[in-house]
Amino acid sequence: MTSLAMIEAAAARLAGQARRTPLLSSPFLDEIAGRRLLVKAECLQHTGSFKFRGGWAAVSALDPVLRARGVVAYSSGNHAQGVAAAARAHRAPAVIVMPADAPRLKIDNTRALGAEVVLYDRAAGESREAAAAPLVAERGLTLIKPYDEPEVIAGQGTTGLEIAEQTAALGITQAEVLVCCGGGGLTSGVALALEDRAPQMRVRPVEPEGFDDVTRSLISGQIETNPAPTGSLCDAILTPSPGEITWPILTRLCGSGIVITDAEAQHAMALAFQRLKIVIEPGGAAALAAALFHPDRIEGDTVIAIATGGNVDAAVFAESLTRFA
Amino acid sequence: MTSLAMIEAAAARLAGQARRTPLLSSPFLDEIAGRRLLVKAECLQHTGSFKFRGGWAAVSALDPVLRARGVVAYSSGNHAQGVAAAARAHRAPAVIVMPADAPRLKIDNTRALGAEVVLYDRAAGESREAAAAPLVAERGLTLIKPYDEPEVIAGQGTTGLEIAEQTAALGITQAEVLVCCGGGGLTSGVALALEDRAPQMRVRPVEPEGFDDVTRSLISGQIETNPAPTGSLCDAILTPSPGEITWPILTRLCGSGIVITDAEAQHAMALAFQRLKIVIEPGGAAALAAALFHPDRIEGDTVIAIATGGNVDAAVFAESLTRFA
Known part of the structure; x- marks a missing residue:
């Protein structure tokens, strides 16, 4: 808490x-x-x-070994950019799960900040949690939730x-x-x-x-x-x-x-x-x-x-x- | 100087x-x-x-007796608003001489800041100095020039x-x-x-x-x-x-x-x-x-x-x- x-x-x-x-x-x-x-x-x-504040606070609080493996976040865009920028400043890889219908500017900015972007289709009922889960399980990334964290x-x-x-x-x-x-x-x-x-x-x-x-x-x-x-x-x-x-x-x-x-x-x-x-x-x-x-x-x-x-x-x-x- | x-x-x-x-x-x-x-x-x-900085600096530097008579400024808009806002805060009357082709927003804002606006036609060769001169001579206003002051x-x-x-x-x-x-x-x-x-x-x-x-x-x-x-x-x-x-x-x-x-x-x-x-x-x-x-x-x-x-x-x-x- x-x-x-x-x-x-x-x-x-x-x-x-x-x-x-x-x-x-x-x-x-x-x-x-x-x-x-x-x-x-x-x-x-x-x-x-x-969102830069929360992204930085979470990335900077991570154990350095975990942080070096990388972080993953799901976001309609602003949390994505905040986490991506914070991860880059900490030299940690970042993968961002974004809805395919997010504003183009937010998707482009997230990629330009050095993050890998994985898109999912929220209109078709795909969930961001489901898209992020394998990244955590298989690549050892730490999930940084947008608010419940x-x-x-x-x-x-x-x-x-x-x-x-x-x-x-x-x-x-x-x-x-x-x-x-x-x-x-x-x-x-x-x-x-x-x-x-x-x-x-x-x-x-x-x-x-x-x-x-x-x-x-x-x-x-x-x-x-x-x-x-x-x-x-x-x-x-x-x-x-x-x-x-x-x-x-x-x-x-x-x-x-x-x-x-x-x-x-x-x-x-x-x-x-x-x-x-x-x-x-x-x-x-x-x-x-x-x-x-x-x-x-x-x-x-x-x-x-x-x-x-x-x-x-x-x-x-x-x-x-x-x-x- | x-x-x-x-x-x-x-x-x-x-x-x-x-x-x-x-x-x-x-x-x-x-x-x-x-x-x-x-x-x-x-x-x-x-x-x-x-321009708010210069307007405030000039109005606040005036002798209080002169300031109470009021100030006049000529401006395409930003100096006008700066002087008008500073004059209002000092409870001094302000008259602003503006070109009739200044952006509408600047003219409206200047009036809304409590100033009296006098328009002149710069395309027709009218000069702002000529428009401001009688206000100084007849009403005892102090001219606050936009830069040569x-x-x-x-x-x-x-x-x-x-x-x-x-x-x-x-x-x-x-x-x-x-x-x-x-x-x-x-x-x-x-x-x-x-x-x-x-x-x-x-x-x-x-x-x-x-x-x-x-x-x-x-x-x-x-x-x-x-x-x-x-x-x-x-x-x-x-x-x-x-x-x-x-x-x-x-x-x-x-x-x-x-x-x-x-x-x-x-x-x-x-x-x-x-x-x-x-x-x-x-x-x-x-x-x-x-x-x-x-x-x-x-x-x-x-x-x-x-x-x-x-x-x-x-x-x-x-x-x-x-x-x-």
């Missing part, structure tokens, strides 16, 4: 490796949100998403340590912290960090319509599952259900979930382009969309939205601008 | 007001550039460009102090520093700061084709003028000639200029979107374009490009992605 001490240890290993991403703001966005809005720009992280959660939790430090410097101690939520690795890591460092802040998971497994789980009190594996633009956060390790943390620490539409995510992408000058992918814009378009679901004078990633195909981004900018 | 002491004083007044913008990088861009490439992301500055140069120079500190933290002391150059306010301010703080770095002005007045002036040894006032996508840096105050600094401290095309600027915008997840406007992409597409004009293992601003209309940005991403 991930502890604050593990998050602090991950932060020490990440020092000088991960970027300390800025908290951005704009008076124009404050006006739309109806309160002070701060955006933690993890799209500016190495490999274009917060204590060291990965610890790495993502370093985002929460930074939020606590950066807001304290601004004199802010109370806020709701909106997190784009797939399996809950970032959400649970940030919640653990803030529990200790900013106990008056509350984490709120944000999910796209039709993929609101965490929101429904928090209501029912047990793990709920999404009906379909695909069907939202927010590809980075389309996981079937909260994780076995992340769920107990989510249910203990998080406020209720917020659900946004794909159109709201695209509108948030356009506003982030216009007002913050950052590039966010649809799944990375979910929290910002909640802050901007669901203000009635949020309490208090200050809201913090984590912009989790920016790995979006140019055509999708251009279309969001055409529709909403 | 701007001195290092003035830049340091401006930095003290800007502390907690301007953002300390990150130095970004990507292995993909290093490969294109053929060397280590660091991008100082001033597009993430308040109001979307470095010692306190503005000092404010822009704080970018150079940050570059020196951020590169020193990375163990870098030698580099060429590429600056998108209009009238030379940022270029001269950064050169002054680096002369003292990183004397082994050399500033190189970068300009668009047809607007290479500084490049030609550095060759001829005297102030040269551009033949036309408009005609490049890089609207932010289309000034007729180096300034009277900036020119002596530029000729004393800068290496030779580099000239880029509009297409190269757009290609750099697309690569910054893809690899750095930042939004840059055409004029703000000139230095990055030089680093990526004119590597033979650059010396050494490390190049730093200042991405000066991100205030670009959505249609222009989307077109750059369609052509080059």
